[in-house]
Amino acid sequence: MPKKKKSRGHPARHLDAASQLSPLRAGGRVLGDLQVPFRRFLEEELSEDETVLEAADLEARVMESLGWLVLTFGYEPVPATGRRFTPDDLAELFTEIVPAVAEHNELDPQELVDETRLAWTSYLMFLGESDQWAGDPGELADCLDVASGGVGGTVSGQGSVLDALAAAEAAQPVAGRLADLLDLPVVTAALAAVDELAVGVELGGAGLADGPAVEVLRSRLEPFGAEIDPVTLLLDLTSSGFVVVDDDRTTVPDAGDPERRYQLATTFLAALVSGTLAACPSPGAIVGALSVVASAVLDPITTGRLRELLAETGDEEELPAALAVVTRLVDVGVLSAVEPWTARPGFAGAVHDVVEGFFGSEQD
DSSP, X not given: OOOBOSOOOOHHHHXXXXXXXXXXXXXXXXXXXXXXXXXXXXXXXXXXXXXXXXXXXXXXXXXXHHHHHHHHHTBOOOTTOTTOOOHHHHHHIIIIIHHHHHHHTTOOHHHHHHHHHHHHHHHHHHHHHTTOOOSOHHHHHHHHHHHTTSOXXXXXXXXXXXXXXXXXXXXXXXXXXXXXXXXXXXXXXHHHHHHHHHHOOBOXXXXXXXXXXXXXXXXXXXXXXXXXXXXXXXXXXXXXXXXXXXXXXXXXXXXXXXXXXXXXHHHHHHHHHHHHHTTOSSHHHHHHHHHHHHHHHHSOOOHHHHHHHHHHTTOGGGHHHHHHHHHXXXXXXXXXXXXXXOOOGGGHHHHHHHHHHHHTTSOO
């Protein structure tokens, strides 16, 4: 891709800026002199398959989504530079940028994502077969995996799901993990509650459940539903040492330290996911929903794959219950709105804690 010139922004915001180059024109400029051979490639490929989008539609979808990518990431639309991409950038395109564009234009997110994936799969194949790809062959394979609905890199060879989640957590710096977590309003609200507790709030003595400290958490978390119980959360925070009680008043050591705030944010997300899973009516539904959550970080799956996993354990009838929990996690922002369900890399630590909490004593 062309040289990055500024930090990324929300794609819908760029679409509102009349002074900006339109996504279609920006993408067309990046495609440059590849446009004609790409169109020829599509026409030849589609001659054997009339069930997919027409060549002109695929070409337009690639150009427009290239424009979304350019505008969102702040790249300069340098002509004929669309010859190399990273799996991470494409994953963000399909799971965040395209759904945001669909929402902004009142389109069906899943349909737009599916069309964009199909277009990019064709474009990446064209780059490879025409020797126009400017990166390593392995990188192209990872990009194709992302475009087709997988994720670059797999967890094959990892000792366990917990090991893989720990590795995924360690692969991102603390600042990046914290930024991902702060994108969840419920986590931001919980951290704001902790900042109140850091100033010093009366615990409440024997009346803990109705005490001022619990009320601080309850007032901040109540708008987000009942998945996080404020009493249980306060007990967890005090037992883990995040919140210290001195003379019946709270304090929070190192409340402003980024590593500390990341640990707190991880605790809040883990509590949210665990509370949501706890609403499952059966162990089979819990396993199914938790499989989606873990896979969202490691190797995203779809409804079809979830059905297969539940069938393997004889729990196929639990699919609706598992999907209901998945839908709730989509609603609160833990999982992407489109399939395969994905989660931000910074969620890996929280997912690790949830998996360990439910199955830490079980064999993988």
